[in-house]
Amino acid sequence: MKVNGFDFDDNTRAALSGLPRAGRLPHALLLECPDADRAAQAAVLLSMFAVCSGDGEHPCGVCKNCRNAREKAHPDVTWLPLLPQKKQYAISQIRDMIRDASVLPNEADAKVYILENCDERLASRPEAQNAFLKLAEEPPPNVYFMLLCRSAQSLLPTILSRFTVVRLRSEAVYDEAARRAAEDIARGILDSNEYPLLKACRALTDKACADGALAALRLHLRDALVLLSGGKPLGDSETARLLAARLTRQKLLDLLALCDSAGVKIKQNVNMNLLGTWVCGECRRITWQR
Ligand SMILES: [Zn+2]
Structure with missing residues (x-):
């Protein structure tokens, strides 16, 4: 994975570039990072990797898919928003997202769903987390889910066991x-x-x-x-x-x-x-x- 153009510390860089296996990301990723901005940047990079259509190593950074994903303006990369006046994701939103995941992508060969700040938006919603479980086990092909949180421990153990947990921490945090x-x-x-x-x-x-x-x-x-x-x-x-x-x-x-x-x-x-x-x-x- 090319991480050019992103300002990551060495640990974050190493954690991200070690993620793809045989050119693919895990389908269900949990990014744990004490810094929400850095987690979001990591999700941007991973979404670029997932949708990139350039030649050579992904993400190329210059194809249309990469550029749109970088701007958070790619039709196949969904940054799940909160509904108006809400502080948490609604179960109906999660169900809609799961339904949408089975629809083929528009422009890329993959679809990505990113849920930010899951400590607050998802942690106290066990029913919403449970809706993920089956999906994390049998994801539709070429669909990637990324949950971003400050502490993975705020989520259900069943989620933790099915998602690939990536800890974006620099040594200095301890x-x-x-x-x-x-x-x-x-x-x-x-x-x-x-x-x-x-x-x-x-x-x-x-x-x-x-x-x-x-x-x-x-x-x-x-x-x-x-x-x-x-x-x-x-x-x-x-x-x-x-x-x-x-x-x-x-x-x-x-x-x-x-x-x-x-x-x-x-x-x-x-x-x-x-x-x-x-x-x-x-x-x-x-x-x-x-
Ligand atoms: Zn690209």
């Missing part, structure tokens, strides 16, 4: 305490002695730190997975290399899922002392099971 906690937890996971992990997981009892620590831990795990598949990691962490050298792909995936579950529990106001103990126990179970 504060030092969160980064160190993630590092300690990852090293603790690899230690045959339980005590270092138990000690590291105490950082999760601090709610302010826990979200960042889990996000930073995810980055290590994700990079370890990328390393295992021979790809280029987003960060340059020794921790990710150690994780990749010592854990199987399945265990890394299970640990990632654990981070997501822990995030959901934080949102549900779980007792933070119990959370630390639970994460520690689950890490041990996942890591040391055969």
Whole structure:
């Protein structure tokens, strides 16, 4: 994916350019980014990639499809608006969009639907999210859905499991305490002695730190997975290399899922002392099971 002409930091650039597989984007994407403008820019780039009709690497940036998508004026790229006086998407809008998705595109070979600010517009609408589920499993050909949000954890776990979640975060977003906690937890996971992990997981009892620590831990795990598949990691962490050298792909995936579950529990106001103990126990179970 060509990311020329967009002002992204290295992490965002790497996350986006690593997305296409065999020239195609995942059909259901969830872009998580603390900065709504950057998320929107990322969605613009991805929509250009989806509709581009130029030769060579996409998006070419110069074909009519690219130019219109860039201006948010492409008939096949829908930035779903809110209805007047509304702060959330209406279920009828989601249903209309799903119906529209099965209609062939006008000018491009693909259709794209972009839903912004899903933390507020979709998060408290489980029925609207559920309408997506079947679609995310069996999307019409050449149709792409992109949900943009600040925190993926505000959406239903069933959505998270069906959408490809892309976290557009630069390392700098985590504060030092969160980064160190993630590092300690990852090293603790690899230690045959339980005590270092138990000690590291105490950082999760601090709610302010826990979200960042889990996000930073995810980055290590994700990079370890990328390393295992021979790809280029987003960060340059020794921790990710150690994780990749010592854990199987399945265990890394299970640990990632654990981070997501822990995030959901934080949102549900779980007792933070119990959370630390639970994460520690689950890490041990996942890591040391055969
Ligand atoms: Zn193009």
